[in-house]
Amino acid sequence: MIRACFPRHSGVAYRGSLERAEMTAKQKLPAQPSADQCRSGQRSFAQYLSPMLFAIFTTPEQCEMAEVEIPVYSYAELKKITNGFGAENFMGKTFSSNSLLYRGEIVDKESNLVQKVIVEMRKNEKDYDLKVWQTQLNALKDPTISSHPNVVKLQGYCNSACDLGLVYDCHALGTLHSLIFDESFSWSMRMKVALQLARVLQFLHSQEKPLILLNFEPRSILVDMDFNPLIFGFGLASGGVLGILDHTVLSLIFLSHPQVYLDPEYTLCASQIYLPSKVFTEMGLLLF
Template identity: 90%
Template structure:
């Protein structure tokens, strides 16, 4: 069973109305959504439970001395934000990633870094940036080996930047189609991502990322994934997510990896949202595809025989076609991973939401640790709780 975030699904009147407008735009009919928004606006929403902070309140963070860079310094680090250093754009938070180098003036040592830049144009830009900064400054979150280490930040009037200490091959998004990204390395990445989600969900106050997608995951030179997409996170030390912020971002940048049952129907935020994102990402890695249709077909199959035969077996066929020449690929591993991914994206929207029908991340970790390729790589044991 997943731990439940109390009252995390309460929507503001504005968020309800925005979501209703988006639903009509997407062709999904939600009768009375606007009326419910108007009714909610006239009612006083219940207070947040004790122990949880609103996103608007200042989070209490441990004081960590982090270097502050000017825009000019970041421009120099990235060689003028040159095209040769451009890595891509994060789909959800609308920021740009660049490679950079910091040269120590005394020792002349060169440090490889990644610079994430965004314009400070809209109200939510500063909120998303501040949330990400707070998360990466938190000692508990930053202690995990699969969370990127913050090297510095920039907070100018027009530009917001974060500097990460990372020598990266690229984002996970850029590697999905790469033939050198082998089956064994994909399973290594999948296992480590499952472990970091398990870690975040197992905190006393679970932290839900929501923004768990391959453009917000770096992969270092040893094929270790490093997550940095905390801008839309909810719970934990960051407090409850401002749903209006997420709704505005979603209207501008529709998400493939965000649980559609939250974005369209407003189900309670919980670990099951990240489980859906993980399942969609896992499908992308094993099918070498960013096309959401495979995940959508499986997740939205109306009849059980379609779910069982078309969904799972069709995906197995794609995986076999992509990796049968890979020496470390095993058909039983493929079956286990495909079944796990399909369960993760299973629809849980009923009169009484069946969140338990999606596996928890602890179960996902256990399944991945039992894979033959994982055991051969010696990755089935972890020192992390």
């Protein structure tokens, strides 16, 4: 079986059909050599076809090696992107992961093009801070999770001694929490958001090893300019490619932030997660 594979960008893995592979390869091909060029030895059809053959017959394992590295930012760079973490760019605070959200802009030095981003910052103070941040980073770097259109795309990250940051490629209206009481957020818009959130939960739960979000909250959901929800709160995710969340970490977070809602069955049953109850608590409370 022929498999087509494309390099990843922004955490998205492109594995499409043969037709898509051919289309991508043709865009990179030079002009087809003439018969005279081939006879003279200037160009061969083998040279002409090699880019197409590479795109079509490259294995997924080889594509893994060609993965684009995610940029690493310093704290000073994130401070510049957010205009000094200014109040005008502050979007709110997430309850469960205790992080702060800021709007930011990345300006390309050569083209002067401006990229809108969201920067999530947290202090590296308590024992669980780094674990929660690392879990979220691992989730957003995973090609399967990040391939979903309702999962925010990771632009970069910051891992300094005192501050931990994640940068998202997103031009957002705000968090879902900030829009809930906005009168301009119409019923049809709300239903669009709810339907897409249900689909992304179905996607995460339908994996061979289901991934459960234990901090599925309006403050951890961005809404873009077209009213598409983008979830980013994977810090307390459990299962799937991330493995089972340490119950001790979750208990410490719950004690530090009692306003966070946790499924009572999970709390009482020592880390036993039941999908039916999680669907109810995730979507039910959010819709309520």
